[in-house]
Amino acid sequence: MARKILFQQAINEALDQEMARDSSVIVMGEDVVGGTGGNGEMDAWGGVLGVTKGLYGKYGDRIMDTPISESAFVGAAIGAATCGLRPVCELMFIDFLGVCFDQIYNQAAKFRYMFGGKAKTPVVIRTMIGAGFRAAAQHSQCLYPIFTHIPGLKVVIPSSPYEAKGLLIQAIRDDDPVIFCEHKALYAMEGEVPDESYTIPFGEANIVREGSDVTIVALARMVGFAQKAAATLAKEGISCEIIDPRTTSPLDEDTILESVENTGRLVIVDEASPRCGMAADIAAMVAQKGFASLQAPIAMVTPPHTPVPFSGVLEDLYIPGPARIEAAVRNVAEYA
Amino acid sequence: MALSREDLLEAYRRMKTIREFEERVHVEFAKGGIPGFVHLYAGEEASAAGVCMNLTDDDKIASTHRGHGHCIGKGVDVHGMMAEIYGKRTGTCRGKGGSMHIADLDTGMLGANGIVGGGPPLVCGAALAAKIKGTGGVAVAFFGDGASNQGTTFESMNLASVWKLPAIFVAENNGYAEATAAKFSVSCEDISTRAAGFGMPGVTVDGHDFFAVYDAMREAVERARGGGGPTLVEVKLDRFFGHFEGDNQNYRAPDEVKHVREQKDCIRRFARRVTSEHDIAEQELAAIDDEVAKLIDDAVAQALAAPDPLPADLTTDVYIKY
Amino acid sequence: MMAQEKIVPITMPKWGLSMTEGKVVGWLIDEGRELKPGDPVMDIETEKIANTFEALDAGTLRRKIATADDVLPIGALLGVMAPAGVSDADVDAFVTEFQASYVPPAVEEGDTGPIYHWVEVAGTRLRHARAGDAGPAVVLIHGFGGDCDNWLFNQDALAAHAQVHTLDLPGHGQSAKAVGDGSVATLARAVLGFMDAVGIASAHLVGHSLGGAIAIQCAAMAPERVKSLSLIAPAGLGVDINGDYLRGFISAESRRDLKPLLQQLVANPDLVNRQMIDDMLKFKRLDGVTDALTTVASAMVDGNAQKATLRDALGNVGCPVQIIWGVADRIIPIAQADGLPPSVEVHKIDGAGHLPHLEAASVVNALLVAMVERAR
Structure with missing residues (x-):
């Protein structure tokens, strides 16, 4: 059994190992050093949640604090990527x-196409997603469907420490622009992570649990919730297969379709808003390409079409949880 | 460093090429052969040439929707540009970019840009890459009086100053953001005065005078290469044509363009000066005129004869690997 | 209490160091069935692997305790064997007593894993593990693309009779990915270096496939350090080898690519489950693995032919040698077990492919134990 570390340590380790391996990898963002120019410690924060802590001591000027000017520094990361660097830029909250x-x-998404295939923009934009921190409407969203909508971008959404490290290393080595979404509720998640560098290819879904009755597709924090639901449902005799696409662009359609072919029933769990979200997108895809396999209507488990509320009472209602997933699975399982 | 005879002839050739290119595109567009939106640079040639004569192939520029002049100034192939404007497969961008997106990373041209204020952040990145890699290169953001009001431009000037980047911000103030006058939309007399707020030097020069642009730019480039950080250079100039082709320019005074063409033509001004002060003969310039005319004729003929993109090109070049 | 002595519990096995519990997939036999060792009893799934649990003892199945989908800790009661003469009441009493006294092994939070160690051998960091405290040393050498955990079904059975050492060869598992020229000789030096580093003067070597060739090479290079050779589907005894498998294994990038390849390893393709494929992909995706495997494979194989033979070397080995080969092997043909010197014992295993130590674990374990006992 491999060593266990936290999700946020896995991110830090991926950055560390890639910066050590390749001097063209740089890191920039608000407070990623977290103390530049002040009267106290230089790298006091190491990221607003400490994810990049320690990198300044090792890599000095290759990790840079920025002014609070997202257009300028995200654009600078993109411009630097077209000029031979591999910047990892942190957009603090999505x-x-x-x-x-x-x-x-x-800019980044379209360079290669607009310029007739001659541009290469190997930039990674790391960004935090997700509700659950009482952070309210402007610090809690899951806006990855917006990026998924844009041709030219790749969108990565890890659900575990193992995924976080391997997908981030892949993102840094990837030659296309990548939006890397880190669910803040997962930072404290512990899991087995090899200490060596490794990559996980984009566009390959992870089959988190094998099952035969209902397919559950889930992303990010919802993967853990789906696992809890599946454990409960197993005791009731409902066998769930859980698929974590890991990347929404590219999307591993085949693994989802193959699973639905076996189960005939599909529940999609997505923390993003329901309209034009990943749940809707995957539902549409399966309805088009897997209709003949379906034995029940596709169910979507998502938040309501509202902003993320502040009050804990409301936010807990907002976030799809294991109980709602179980209910949805029972519904499609019982559908005759 | 004084410009050599060869430099001066080269500067003339670049300006003349831009002028002929744009005058011809104007004519061809009116014939209906050129699709989409086209924004012409004629009248502003001294800026592109004065800036780019200070740059090497390793230096980078980011341009605007009015980008043909910057492309030619930086050395992008004219045949490829013309074919691109016609949407042909032989174009610089294989017919996928068009006038507003001509880019040639090999010559350091990071792209014309359809978004006003889109370029300055990218230039910060290009300058950062030069700084981190220690190439000694500089990066230049061309933008207009319109983009001088964009937050991206302000943010970029601040970032360049904070990071002491080898970046130069060239504000080409032609007096109009589309149809709205700079006199109305720019809150200060000289855009260059905004530099002070970002802790960098700012200078305003006469954009009808190649030498004024060249000298101001030389100082800015030297500062940047020497680690002295960014500079804002405002170039005041006039465009001969409208915002885009098809613009009847009725927001300008009735005789404004006529006056500009007759009194403020940067190429004629340049020619007068080099023939009187720099031991360059009028025949030498005339010879260049002929070569340029042939080049543009040839570029148009080739572009017209070139193949369209293939249906399969629709879905290529979105990703390197997907 | 005579009756109780004839009652034998069937308990959840421990397959490998990391197993703490197993899930009962289903019984393969009915109550009343007579069993001999090696007979299939039930299918069990762990987080690492799904396999058939075979009877360890002879007897008659009298009672099924566990049912399908039960997830039980190791040592938990699955069923009860007893002769027909034992009364149901006695069986019931045995079950009651067993359940009352059974304590699941403690699983410490944060320390559920087996104890792997690392040792530096000629500048290369190798991972290894050990099971069993007493008896002679046994070193298990895995094959191409394998690791320590390939011996999941063997190490504990052997550990009752020996100190069992497993290692990840250079370029494999969690060992460093530098393999030098990747030759069998280089890898054999790494194994001997490993024995030096952990203080094993001499050992019984068990090698599978490439590991078999390495074991022969070790015996040739350092005969005094090798007490016996047990070679499972070894490389190095003939020309033919499924080079397409090796190249496919190296280049496979996804579950879809890998699954049909891994299925070539076994006679029963159902043995290749999601976890096995995922674990293999996790290994293959480590930096340096593709290069390491490519180097090792090209040192060993040219097209579908092995480059070097160790037949002569094997003929000259002084220690006892046994060869164990699955009849359904699709990687290295079993015909290469023929024509060896008469001193070499050859055991052909029906119903097994290239992984008899997994597919027919109890038969293979008995042979391995017998060799260790005999060649003490």
């Missing part, structure tokens, strides 16, 4: 995409 989106979707 909610902040509104103040830098142009650089991502009009």
Whole structure:
């Protein structure tokens, strides 16, 4: 059994190992050093949640604090990527995409196509997603469907420490622009992670649990919730197969379709808003390509179509949890 | 460092090439052969040439929607550009970018840009790459009076200053953001005064005078290469054509363009000066004129004859690997 | 209490160092059935592997305790064997007593894993593990692309009779990925270096496939350190080898690519489950693995032919030698077990492919134990 570390340590280790391996890898973002220019410690914070702590001591000027100017520094990361660096840029919360989106979707995403295949933009934008911290409407969203919508971007959503490290190393080595979404509720998750460097290819879903009655597709934090639900359902005699796509762009359609072919029933769990989200997207895909296998309507377990609320009472209602997943699975399992 | 005879002839050739290119595109567009939106640079040639004559192939520029002049100034192949504007497979971007997205990373041209204010952040990155890799290279952001009001431009100037990047911000102030006058939309008399707020030197020069642009730019490039950080250079100039082709320019005074063409033509001004002060004969310039005319004729003929993209090209070049 | 002595419990086995519990997939036999050692009893699934649990003792199945989908800790009661003469009441009493006294092995939070060690051999960090305290040393050498955990079904059975050492060869498992020229001789030097590093003067070597060739090479290089050779589907005894498998294994990037390849290893393709494929992919995705495997494979194989033969070396080995080979081997043909010197015992295993130590574990374990006992 391999060593166990936290999700956030897995991220740090991936950055550390890639910065050690390749001098063109740089890290930039708000407070990623976390103390530049102050009167106290230089790398006091090491990221707003300490994820990049320790890298400054090892790599000095290759990790840079930025002004709170997302357009400028996200754009700078993109520009530097076209000029031979491999920047990993931290957009602290995905909610902040509104103040830098142009650089991502009009610039980075389109260079290669607009320039006739001659541009290479190996930039990674790391960003936190997800509710559960009472952080309210502007610090809790799961906006990855917006990026998934844009041709030219790759979108990665790890659900465990093992996934986090391997997918981040792949993202850094990948020659296309990558949006790397880290669910903040997973940072403290512990799991087995090899200490060596490794990669996980994009577009390959993980079959988290094998089962025969109902397919559950889940992302990020929802994967753990789906596992809890599946354990409960197993005692009732309902066997769930859980698929974690790991990347929404590219999306491993085959693994989902093959599973639905076996189970005939599909529940999609997505913490993003229901309209034009991943649940809707995957449901549409299966309805088109796997209709003949379906023995029940596809169920989507998502938050309501509202902003993320502040009050704990409301936020707990907002986030899809194991109980709602179980209910949805029972529904499709019982459908005759 | 004084410009040599060869430099001056080269500067003339670049300006003349831009002028002929744009005048011809104007004519061809009117014939209906060129699709989409086209924004012409004629009248502003001294800026592109004055800036780019200070740059090497290793230096980078990011351009604007009015980018043909910057492309030619930086050395992008004219045949490829013309074919691109026609949407042909032989174009610089294989017909997938068009006038607003011509880019040639090999010559350090990071792209014309359809988004006003899209370039300055990218230039910060290009300059950062040069700084980290220690190439001694600089990166130049061209933008207009319109983009001088964009947050991305402000953010980028601040970031470049904070990181002491070898970046130069060239504000080409032609007096109009589309149809809206800079006199209305820019809150200060000289855009260069905004430099002070970002802790960098700022200078305003006459964009009809190649030498004024060249000298200001030389100082800025030297500062950047020497580790002295960014500079804002405002170039005041005039465009001969409208915001885009098809613009009847009725927001300008009736005789404004006529006046500009007659009194403020940067190429004629350049020619007068080099023939009187620099031992360059008018015949030498005339010879260049002929060569440029042939080049543009040839570029148009080749572009017209070139193949369209193939249906299969629709879905290629989105990703390197997907 | 005579009756109780004839009652034998069937308990959840411990397959490998990391197993703490297993899930009952289903019984393969009915109550009343007479069993001899090696007969299939039930299918069990662990987080590492699914396999058939075979009877360890002879007897008659009298009672099924566990049922399908039960997840039980190791040592938990699965069923009861007893002769027909034992009364149901006695069986019931045995079950009651067993359940009352059974304590599941403690699983410490944060320390559920087996104890792997690392040792530096000529600058290369090798992972290894050990089971069993007493008796002669046995070193288990895995094959191409394998690791320590390939001996899941063997090490504990052997550990009752010997100190069992497993290691990840250079380039494999969690050992460093530098393999030098990747030759059998280089890998044999690594094994001998490993024995030096952990203080094993001499050992019984058990080698599978490439590990078999390495074991022969060790015996040739250092005969005094090798007490016996048990070679399971060894490389190095003939020309033919399924080179397409080796190349496919190296280049496979996804579950889809890998599954049909791994299925070539075994006679029963159902043995290749998701976890086995995932574990293999996790290994293959480590930096340096592709290069290491490519180097090792090209040192060993050219097309579908092995480059070197160790037949002569094997003929010159002084220690006892046995060869164990699955009749359904699709990687290295079993015909290569023929024509060896008469001193070499050859055991051909029906119903097994290239992994008889997994597919027919109890038969193979008995042969391995017998060799250790005999060649003490």
